[in-house]
Amino acid sequence: MIPAVVVAIDGPSASGKSTVARRVAERLPDFVYVDSGALYRLVTVAAMQAGVAPEDGPVVRRFLDALPLEYIVRDRVVVYRVGGREAGPELRTQAVNENVSLFAALAPVRERVVGWLRGLTRFGSLVMEGRDIGEVVFPGAACKFYLNASPEERARRRHRELEGRVAPDDGGLRQVDESLRRRDRIDSGRAVAPLRIPAGSAVIDSTGLTIDQVVEVVLLQVRQVPGLVSNG
Numbered sequence: 001m002i003p004a005v006v007v008a009i010d011g012p013s014a015s016g017k018s019t020v021a022r023r024v025a026e027r028l029p030d031f032v033y034v035d036s037g038a039l040y041r042l043v044t045v046a047a048m049q050a051g052v053a054p055e056d057g058p059v060v061r062r063f064l065d066a067l068p069l070e071y072i073v074r075d076r077v078v079v080y081r082v083g084g085r086e087a088g089p090e091l092r093t094q095a096v097n098e099n100v101s102l103f104a105a106l107a108p109v110r111e112r113v114v115g116w117l118r119g120l121t122r123f124g125s126l127v128m129e130g131r132d133i134g135e136v137v138f139p140g141a142a143c144k145f146y147l148n149a150s151p152e153e154r155a156r157r158r159h160r161e162l163e164g165r166v167a168p169d170d171g172g173l174r175q176v177d178e179s180l181r182r183r184d185r186i187d188s189g190r191a192v193a194p195l196r197i198p199a200g201s202a203v204i205d206s207t208g209l210t211i212d213q214v215v216e217v218v219l220l221q222v223r224q225v226p227g228l229v230s231n232g
């Protein structure tokens, strides 16, 4: 069996890493795309539904032990299910945005999610995006990228994404900006696996670049990996 190749794409919220990672996976035959943030979001939704508070360590552990999590691959994307139900739009509500950093900062949550993510190589080669993929989950990844963009550009991107859901005025943009900065502060300041540039990663500032340009930069480097066959 050919060993799984991992492409790790890390970076802060709204740095463009989700879209880039998804497109990179589409362009690489046989690679599967993994959104690791969705797993932290899923734990958060399930915990909130179960009335589990992030402060309550032993309850959090018991809750994680009992979480009926499954994965499937559909169209080369890893899809998560809890209790047979597929995770969907409920992962991206404002309440989850506000709470996910708190759950993602907990050691038992991170231990469990890291284990689940490592297990996904059973599906083959992966393009995985997140905050600690190149540093903690797959430090030996074949290719590591750290995507960034200026805080203003990230707020503008996230605001555009939310248009229709948040009033498209200055107040909306300011709110998005504050919410992103708060999340970045928690993600970068936490004791366990804080967001940082992984050793050996290529740093790409996407502020003045289109998604397609970033995808090409990533693919150029991925295609240097020995033994990787790609016709995309």
Ligand code: DC
Residues within 6 Å of the ligand: 013, 036, 037, 038, 040, 041, 100, 101, 104, 129, 130, 131, 132, 133, 183, 187
């Ligand atoms: O990428 P995202 O916004 O969906 O991530 C949701 C949260 O999960 C975010 O607060 C950071 C956290 N996260 C993490 O700590 N480690 C990862 N590998 C991925 C996400």
